[in-house]
Amino acid sequence: xxxxxxxxxxxxxxxxxxxxxxxxxxxxxxxxxxxxxxxxxxxxxxxxxxxxxxxxxxxxxxxxxxxxxxxxxxxxxxxxxxxxxxxxxxxxxxxxxxxxxxxxxxxxxxxxxxxxxxxxxxxxxxxxxxxxxxxxxxxxxxxxxxxxxxxxxxxxxxxxxxxx
Numbered sequence: 001x002x003x004x005x006x007x008x009x010x011x012x013x014x015x016x017x018x019x020x021x022x023x024x025x026x027x028x029x030x031x032x033x034x035x036x037x038x039x040x041x042x043x044x045x046x047x048x049x050x051x052x053x054x055x056x057x058x059x060x061x062x063x064x065x066x067x068x069x070x071x072x073x074x075x076x077x078x079x080x081x082x083x084x085x086x087x088x089x090x091x092x093x094x095x096x097x098x099x100x101x102x103x104x105x106x107x108x109x110x111x112x113x114x115x116x117x118x119x120x121x122x123x124x125x126x127x128x129x130x131x132x133x134x135x136x137x138x139x140x141x142x143x144x145x146x147x148x149x150x151x152x153x154x155x156x157x158x159x160x161x162x163x164x
Contacts, residue, residue, distance in 0.1 A: 002026045008045040011055060019055075020064035023077040024126055029133040030074035035067050038075050068134035070157040076130030080123045087127065090116045091154045105139045106132075109152040 003026075010019045023031070031037050038059075042052035059065040063081030068074055076084075095112065106128065114124035131137040131154070142151040 002041070004045045007041070008047075011042065011045060011047060011051075016059055016062055016064060017079075019059060020077055021079050023059075023065070024079050027075070027077060028126075028129060030068070030076040030130050032072070032074045034069075034073050038065060038067075066130070068130065068136060070135060072133070072135045074130070074134050076127070076134065078123050078126045078130075080119065082117060082119065082123065082127055084127075087113065087117060088156050092156075095154055105150040105152045109137065109154075 038056040039052040042055050066076045066084045110124045110128045113127050139150050140153045
């Protein structure tokens with residue numbers, strides 16, 4: 001359970017980066033729910049609806065909060081700003097032909113995210129964990145003439161790609 005008093009304190013201080021770290025720590029696999037779930041959380045901490053909407057919009061615009069719609073919708077939080085739209089474009093254009101040196105599929109995906117977006121390892125792992133929890137990334141066995149091993153399959157639902 002999230003500490004609502006601590007959340008309220010962070011919101012009152014106005015430190016977006018500290019708020020993002022708190023949300024990342026409190027919800028490592030993301031806050032499950034539709035777009036209004038983040039506003040609802042902020043309202044539980046004592047904000048008015050208008051203030052909660054403003055804060056949800058601000059943390060999302062600054063790249064710390066990302067709503068992933070689909071069959072398992074959730075808010076994913078990162079300790080540093082990340083562009084999920086840029087990541088989706090990179091994956092769509094490069095991941096299919098990308099084969100790293102790692103035989104551990106999730107590690108390979110985290111390294112790809114880290115290098116392509118210029119993130120530190122912790123933030124790249126937060127991104128991957130969020131994509132996996134939302135059902136956007138899964139490990140599958142790829143059986144092909146040149147590759148016989150586990151790979152991460154990224155699948156972005158149509159509703160997400162329309163936002164990109």
